[in-house]
Amino acid sequence: MSDPVVETQDLAVRFGGVLAVDHVNFGLRERELRCLIGPNGAGKSTFFKSITGQVRGAHSSGRVFIRGQDTTGWSTHQIVRLGIGIKTQVPSVMNGLTVAENLWLSARRTAGSEGADAAVDEVLSELELGGVARRLVGELAHGQRQLVEIGTVLANKPWLVLLDEPAAGLTNAETERLVAIIKRINQTATLIVVDHDMHFVRTLDSWITVFHQGGILVEGRADKVLTDPSVREVYLGNRA
Amino acid sequence: MAALGYNPSTVYMLTFTVGAALSGLAGGVMAPLTGLLPSVGGAYIAKAFITVITGGAAVIAGTLSTATLFGTVDQIVSFASTPVLGEIAMLALALVLLRLMPQGVTGQFFRNST
Amino acid sequence: MTASGFGIGRIRWNWLAALGVLLAVLPLAYETSTPTLLAIWALFALSLALMWGYAGIISFGHAAYFGLGAYTYAIASFNIGESTVPFLLALAVPALVAAVIGAMMFYGRISDVYLGVTTLVVTLILNRFMNATAGDAYRIGNARLGGFNGIPAFPTLNVPGDPTTEVYGTAYYYVVVVCLIAAYLICRWILASSFGRALIGIRENELRMELLGYNVPAYKTAIFAVAGAMAGLAGCLFANWAEIVTPSVFSLGQTAEVLIWVIVGGLGTLVGPMIAAVVLGSLKLALGHQTTIDNSLILGAILILVVLLIPRGFAPSSVAWRRRFAQSQVRRRQARGKRRRRVALQEAEP
Numbered sequence: 001m002s003d004p005v006v007e008t009q010d011l012a013v014r015f016g017g018v019l020a021v022d023h024v025n026f027g028l029r030e031r032e033l034r035c036l037i038g039p040n041g042a043g044k045s046t047f048f049k050s051i052t053g054q055v056r057g058a059h060s061s062g063r064v065f066i067r068g069q070d071t072t073g074w075s076t077h078q079i080v081r082l083g084i085g086i087k088t089q090v091p092s093v094m095n096g097l098t099v100a101e102n103l104w105l106s107a108r109r110t111a112g113s114e115g116a117d118a119a120v121d122e123v124l125s126e127l128e129l130g131g132v133a134r135r136l137v138g139e140l141a142h143g144q145r146q147l148v149e150i151g152t153v154l155a156n157k158p159w160l161v162l163l164d165e166p167a168a169g170l171t172n173a174e175t176e177r178l179v180a181i182i183k184r185i186n187q188t189a190t191l192i193v194v195d196h197d198m199h200f201v202r203t204l205d206s207w208i209t210v211f212h213q214g215g216i217l218v219e220g221r222a223d224k225v226l227t228d229p230s231v232r233e234v235y236l237g238n239r240a
Numbered sequence: 241m242a243a244l245g246y247n248p249s250t251v252y253m254l255t256f257t258v259g260a261a262l263s264g265l266a267g268g269v270m271a272p273l274t275g276l277l278p279s280v281g282g283a284y285i286a287k288a289f290i291t292v293i294t295g296g297a298a299v300i301a302g303t304l305s306t307a308t309l310f311g312t313v314d315q316i317v318s319f320a321s322t323p324v325l326g327e328i329a330m331l332a333l334a335l336v337l338l339r340l341m342p343q344g345v346t347g348q349f350f351r352n353s354t
Numbered sequence: 355m356t357a358s359g360f361g362i363g364r365i366r367w368n369w370l371a372a373l374g375v376l377l378a379v380l381p382l383a384y385e386t387s388t389p390t391l392l393a394i395w396a397l398f399a400l401s402l403a404l405m406w407g408y409a410g411i412i413s414f415g416h417a418a419y420f421g422l423g424a425y426t427y428a429i430a431s432f433n434i435g436e437s438t439v440p441f442l443l444a445l446a447v448p449a450l451v452a453a454v455i456g457a458m459m460f461y462g463r464i465s466d467v468y469l470g471v472t473t474l475v476v477t478l479i480l481n482r483f484m485n486a487t488a489g490d491a492y493r494i495g496n497a498r499l500g501g502f503n504g505i506p507a508f509p510t511l512n513v514p515g516d517p518t519t520e521v522y523g524t525a526y527y528y529v530v531v532v533c534l535i536a537a538y539l540i541c542r543w544i545l546a547s548s549f550g551r552a553l554i555g556i557r558e559n560e561l562r563m564e565l566l567g568y569n570v571p572a573y574k575t576a577i578f579a580v581a582g583a584m585a586g587l588a589g590c591l592f593a594n595w596a597e598i599v600t601p602s603v604f605s606l607g608q609t610a611e612v613l614i615w616v617i618v619g620g621l622g623t624l625v626g627p628m629i630a631a632v633v634l635g636s637l638k639l640a641l642g643h644q645t646t647i648d649n650s651l652i653l654g655a656i657l658i659l660v661v662l663l664i665p666r667g668f669a670p671s672s673v674a675w676r677r678r679f680a681q682s683q684v685r686r687r688q689a690r691g692k693r694r695r696r697v698a699l700q701e702a703e704p
Contacts, residue, residue, distance in 0.1 A: 052565075080567040092565065094558035101360055105555045106566045113548050152566065286478055286606060293471040324486035331479045338472050342464045 004065075005030050005160065005190055006051065011062035013046050013055055020046040022214035023062065033186045035201050035222075036194045038211030039234060044194050045089055047211065048164050051192075052086050053079040066160070085158035089165050089194075093149050095138030099129055102137055102148055106155035123151045127181065143174040150178075154185065161185055163193045167200040179203045202226065210234070290334050296344020305345050310334065360554050361622075362545050370535075377531050386527035387595075388639060392632045393530045394591045397537055399615040399631035400624060401584035404541050407622040408550065409577045410557030414470040415477030416612055419448040419582040421604035423589025425484070428505045428599045432497035438514045444590035445583050452582025453575055460571035460578070465560075477604055484601035504600030511594045530591050537584055541624055544580070553577055614653070618660045619667050626669025 004027035013021040021043045028034055036044045049055040051064055053076040063072045071079050080086065094102050100120055107119035124130045127147055132140060137148050146166065153161060163182075167175050175197070182204065185191060195201055201208065201222070208225040210217040212234050218225055225231055242248055291310055295302025310330045318326025341348040380389055402416050426447040430440030459472055488501025497505055511526065513519040521529060544550045555563045556570055564570050593599045602608065612631075619630030634653065641652055660667070 076564050077567050077569050080565060086565045088561070088565065092559055092562040094555055094562060096558045097360060097555070101551075105551060105563070108548055108551075109567050149562075152562070156566065286474060290471055290475060290478075293467055322486070324482055327482050328479055331475050331482070334475050335472060335479075338464060338468055338475075339458060339462045342462055342468055344468065 003030070003068075004028055005067050006192070007065040008047075008050070009063045009065070011047070011050055011060065011064065013043075013050055013060045015059060019214050021050060021060075024214075024216055026209070026216070028190065028192065031186065031188075031190055033182070033191045033193070033204065033206040035204060035206055035208045036192065036211060037196070037198075037201055037208060038217070040196075041213075042211040043214040044211045045164060048162065048192070048194050051079075052076055052084075052162060083157075083159045085153035085156065085161045087149050087153050087161075087163045087166055089168075091142075091145055091149050093137050093145060093152065096136065098134050098136055099140075099148050099151070100124070100133040102152050103155045106152040110156040119155055119157070123155045126154075126184075127151050142169050143171060146170060147174075150181065159189050161189050161191045163191065163195075165195050166193065167195050167197040175200050176203075198226075290331070294334050294337050294344055296341070296346035296348070298346035302344060302346035306337075360545075360551055362542075365542055374535065378528075381524045381527060386524050388636070390527045390530050390595055391592075391639075392635050393527075393534050394588050394595060395615070395631040395635045396628040397530075397534045397591070398585055398588040398612055399619065399627040400534075400537055400541060401581045401588065402612050402616050403619070403621075403624050403627040404544070404584070405577055405581035406616060407620075407624070407627075408545060408557060409553040409574065411574060411578060411581075412466075412470050413473040413581075413609075414613070415473035415475070415609055416581070416585055417604055417606075417609035418473070418477040418480050419452055419585035420589040420592070420608065420612075421477075421480060421484075421599075421601075422448040422451055422582075423586030424593040424599045424603045425505070425589075426586070427590040427593045428508045429494050429497040429499075431509045432505070433495035435509060436515075436517045437509060437512045441511070441590060444593075445586050448586030448589070449579045449583035453579040456575040456578035456582075457571070460574040463571075474609075477606070477609055481601055481604040481606070484604060502601065504598055506598040508593075508597075508599075510597060526594065530595075533587060533591060537587065538624065538628075549573070549576075614657050617667055618657065620669030621667060623667075623669040626667055630668065 006026070006028040008024055008026040011021055011024045011026070012019065024043075024047060026047075036048070038044050046055060050060055051066075053071070053074050056073050060072075063070060065071065066079065066082055066084070069082065071082070076086075094105070097105075103120040103123050104116050107123070108116040111119045124133055127150065129144070129147060129151060132144060137145055140148065146169070150163070150166060153163075166182075167178055170178060179200065182191060182193065193201075193204065193206075205222050207220065208222050209219045210225060210228075210231050217234060218228055218231060220228075241251070287310075291306045292303055294310075295304075295306040310333065313333050314326045314330040316326075317329040337345065377389075380386070398416075398420055401419075402413065405411050405413065405416075423444045427440045427444040430443045431437055434440055455472075455476055459469060464472055484499065485502050487499035488503070490498060492499040492501070497508070499505065509517070511521040511529070513521060545554075552563065552568055552573055555566075556568070556573055560570055589603060592603070611634075615631040615634060616627040618634065619628065620626030634656070637656075638653060
C-alpha cells in the first residue's frame, strides 16, 4: 500500500483471557471510504477504539500509525488534535446544551472564537439542522441527535473521520440522508465506518474489511466481499 | 429496573433501612467498649464513608478488604508512634489506593465477587 | 456566541449597582462585624458554586483550601509582619496545593464519588494533622502551629506598605465586600470566556469533549486551582475577621456547610449559593444566641425540607417560576388580543 494514512502493525488487544483483536495489520489510503463489518464480538469496535486511543496501555500490543506518526499509546485528545473526528458507538453529545452550542465547542478548537460562529452556521446548513439550532440536544429525537453528533465531528474540519455505527436506530429515510452526507464528506476527507446495517453498507458501496474473531477475514470491493461464501458463512443466520 | 417492573423508590428505601439497621447493630456492639455520647456517631461517618468507597463496587469483599487494611495500618502506625499519625497514615493510604485504583479496590481485583 | 449562551444569563448591571449601593450604605444603619462574616461565607460559597455548578467537579473537602488560606495568612504574617505578602501567599498556597491535588486526581481519571472521597480525605488529613500540632516543636518560622488551640494574635491586615495603619472595622468590611464583588465578576468573566464554555461542555459530557480534542484533565485542574484560590481568599479574610485560626477551619462541619449552601441555593447558579450562605449563615448566628433549640437541628431540617421539596435549590426554581409567570402573562395578552380581534370582526360584519 502506497503511503497509508492509517496503519496498524501487528495490533493485538487482550482483555483478561480474551484476544479481542488478533494481530491485525490494517492499511487505509488517503481519501478512502472503508467500511468495517463483522458479527458481534468480531473485534471491530475494539479495533476502532485502538485507533482512537480509547483502548491502550497494558491491554494492547503492536503499533498504530496515523499519517506516518506513531500514535501507539497516545491519549484520545492528542490523537484528535492530529485532525481526526470520532463518532462513538453510544451517542456522545452534550444533552444539556443546544445544538448550536455543541457545534460551537467543536468548531472553536480549530476556527478560534472568532471563526467558530461561521463554522457552526456552515455545519447547520449542510446537515439541515438550522431549525433545531436553539433546541436542547437532550430533547431531540434519536435520529436528530445522531446527526448532531456527526455535526460536532465535522465542525472542526477533520481530514480523517471515524464513525462507529452511525446508522444505528435511524429510519430508512434518515439512513439515505446519512449515505449522502458520508459521500459528501468523502470528497474531502478519509473515512472509516463501522456498522451492522447491511443495507446501509451496501448503499455506501466502498471497500470493505470484514472482521471475524479478532482478525481480518477478507478485504475488498463491496460487491466481491458481500458475495464471498466465507463472509456468508460467518454471517450465517443474518439476512444480509 | 423500573422498566423491569421494580419500583426503584421502594428498593432504595429498603436498602437504606437495612443499612441503617446494620449501623445501629455496629453501634450497639461498640457501646460497651467506648461509652456513649450523642456525638459518638460523628467520628465514624468519615472513616466509614472512605472505607466503603475505596472498597469499590463489591459490597462485602470490597468493604472487608479495605476495612481490614485500614484498620491494620491505623493500629500498627498508632502503636509505633502516635494515634494521630496512625489516622493520618490510614488516610494517606486511602489516597494512594484511590489514585492507583480509580474504581476502588474491587474495581481492580476480585472483580466478580459480591 | 453571545454572552447569554450556554445557560448563563446576562449580568444584570442594574441589580448589581443597586446591591453595591445597598452594601455601601449598610454600615450607616448596622454594625459591620456580622455582614463581614456573611460576605466571607458568600465568597466561600461562590468558589464551590463555580467549580461544582459549572465544571461539575464535586468536592467533599473544599474547606481544605479555606483553611489553607487562613493558616497561610496567619503563619506568613507572624513571620513577615507586614500584610501584603501574606495576603498574596494566602491566595497562592491554596491554589498551588489545589493544582497538585487536582492534577493527581484528574490525570488519574478519578471521578464522581471517588473524587468526593479523595477530596474528603485531603481535608481530614489536614484537620487531624493541625489538631495534633501542639507544643513548641511544631512551628514554621516564628509561628507556633498551636494544635487544637490554633494560632492567635497574628498581625491583621494593614494598608499595603504601611504596617502601622491597620484595616479593621468598617474599613475592613469594605475590603471584604470589594473582594466579594471582584470575585463574582471574575467568575462571570471566566464563564463568558471559551475556557468557561469548555468547562460547561466538560460537565455535560467529558468523553465528547475529549473526542473534540480538549485536554480535559488540564481544564479540570485549572478550575480546581482557581476555586482553591478563591476559597483561600475567603479563608484569609476569615482569619483577619476572627483574629485567630484554629483547625476548625478544616473541619467536616465547615465543608458540610458550604455544600449545603450550594445545594440549597441552587447548583448551577452563582447567585443562589451566595444568597443561601448569607441567609443560612444569619440563621445560624441568630440561632446560636439562644439555647432552646440546637441550631444544627434547624439547619439539618432546612436541608432535608429543601432537598425534598425544592431539589434543584432556590435559584433555579425562582428562574423557572419567573419563566412560568412571564409565559402566563404572554398567554393572557394573546387571549386579550384574540378577544379584541373577534369583537372587531363582529363589528365589521354588517
